[in-house]
Amino acid sequence: MPLRHYLRPVAFVDAPFDLDEQVARLAGGMLWFSAVEISSSEHGRCTLELVPVRAIDAALDRLGDDARRAWANILSPRPPLHLGARVIRLDQPQVMGILNVTPDSFSDGGRFEAPDAAVDTGFAMAAAGAALIDVGGESTRPGAQPVWEQDEAARVEPVVRQLAASGTAVSIDSRKALVMETALAAGAGLVNDVAALTFDPRAADVVARAGCPIVLMHHQGTPETMQEAPRYDGPVAFAVYDWLEARIDAAVEAGIARERILVDPGIGFGKTIQHNLAVMNHLSLYHGLGCPIVLGASRKRMIGALSGEAPADQRLPGSLALALKAVEQGVQIVRVHDVPETVQALRVWRGLRDAALTPS
Incomplete structure (x- = not known):
């Protein structure tokens, strides 16, 4: 398998007050998180790093387009369902x-x-x-x-x-x-x-x-x-x-x-x-x-x-x-x-x- 990066929001906080640029909102919902666990997998081997939200942009520049797309998905609000x-x-x-x-x-x-x-x-x-x-x-x-x-x-x-x-x-x-x-x-x-x-x-x-x-x-x-x-x-x-x-x-x-x-x-x-x-x-x-x-x-x-x-x-x-x-x-x-x-x-x-x- 080629190199892949997986982003998992972690380190959830009670509220975002007074934490500007230190936390991010998850999918437009009621949760905020302060770190991202990044797992990099290649040929069955996996490495792990924990990146604070305030440092995520630098990490994404290093990881590439797939990781940046996943990050955008993590933040994007989910539209309501119309039934x-x-x-x-x-x-x-x-x-x-x-x-x-x-x-x-x-x-x-x-x-x-x-x-x-x-x-x-x-x-x-x-x-x-x-x-x-x-x-x-x-x-x-x-x-x-x-x-x-x-x-x-x-x-x-x-x-x-x-x-x-x-x-x-x-x-x-x-x-x-x-x-x-x-x-x-x-x-x-x-x-x-x-x-x-x-x-x-x-x-x-x-x-x-x-x-x-x-x-x-x-x-x-x-x-x-x-x-x-x-x-x-x-x-x-x-x-x-x-x-x-x-x-x-x-x-x-x-x-x-x-x-x-x-x-x-x-x-x-x-x-x-x-x-x-x-x-x-x-x-x-x-x-x-x-x-x-x-x-x-x-x-x-x-x-x-x-x-x-x-x-x-x-x-x-x-x-x-x-x-x-x-x-x-x-x-x-x-x-x-x-x-x-x-x-x-x-x-x-x-x-x-x-x-x-x-x-x-």
Whole structure:
């Protein structure tokens, strides 16, 4: 691999007051940082340096255009999402509620398989503070088998239609073009593709023609095989970064506007527990891609492994810990099962930030 430089904002501060030229604002959000960790990787070897924000210009002159582009991306405000009549601001963290209309989801399989139960749950999530509801009709848990696209479309269409008709912002969690088309026609405003437009050759064209936002998620392998001894050449955080960068470029080449692309580092999708932890600890790295970050770590296997093999329905505390870890690194959207609890945690976090950012 040729020489590459990765920039990760670190050394966050409570507030920028009286710190002119010593701190920078992260992606137009509620966080300021005072240093940048620069990792330089070449042929599998990595060197590390910590550069104060006040000295970043001199470092960028030395590192070149790619590093300067990443720095501009880190600072650039993320525009709001437009989902029909709904506008979702990304200068503060938002909650995406998970609504699985499937019989075999790892966490809540079968609970919301009936459309009426799913719709009621979606309404409750929105009332509890979820900015949008992510409706999925195919489980992508490790070992899950594919669902025929017509069956998947039939599962999600009535749920999306009823939620969208009420004014609720809805996203469709699918890797299949037919399902995307069906959900978008029913009122969904965003596509969340765990395959990052690599599964269905028609998917990129569907998204480009719709002009809707798209979440590109990192993965390795397929749900059937992705947890069979996953491995990476070099640090996993950088491998995920490079892969997402390539998928962003492919999406733009397919006609999808860059400002409509979001990225998800894919916790649990082709990653060991150690891989997942490394990615979580490097989330601020992905601001260098210039896209809003979505983080889906709710109730994931990693939490159970770190807490005495707690089953999926007993992983709320760990899910909240990961959600807070994410927003402390500037992640714009956390995708969760437990909406009221997560919204409450983020409101407390927001109160702390507002207090810190209010001049005394």
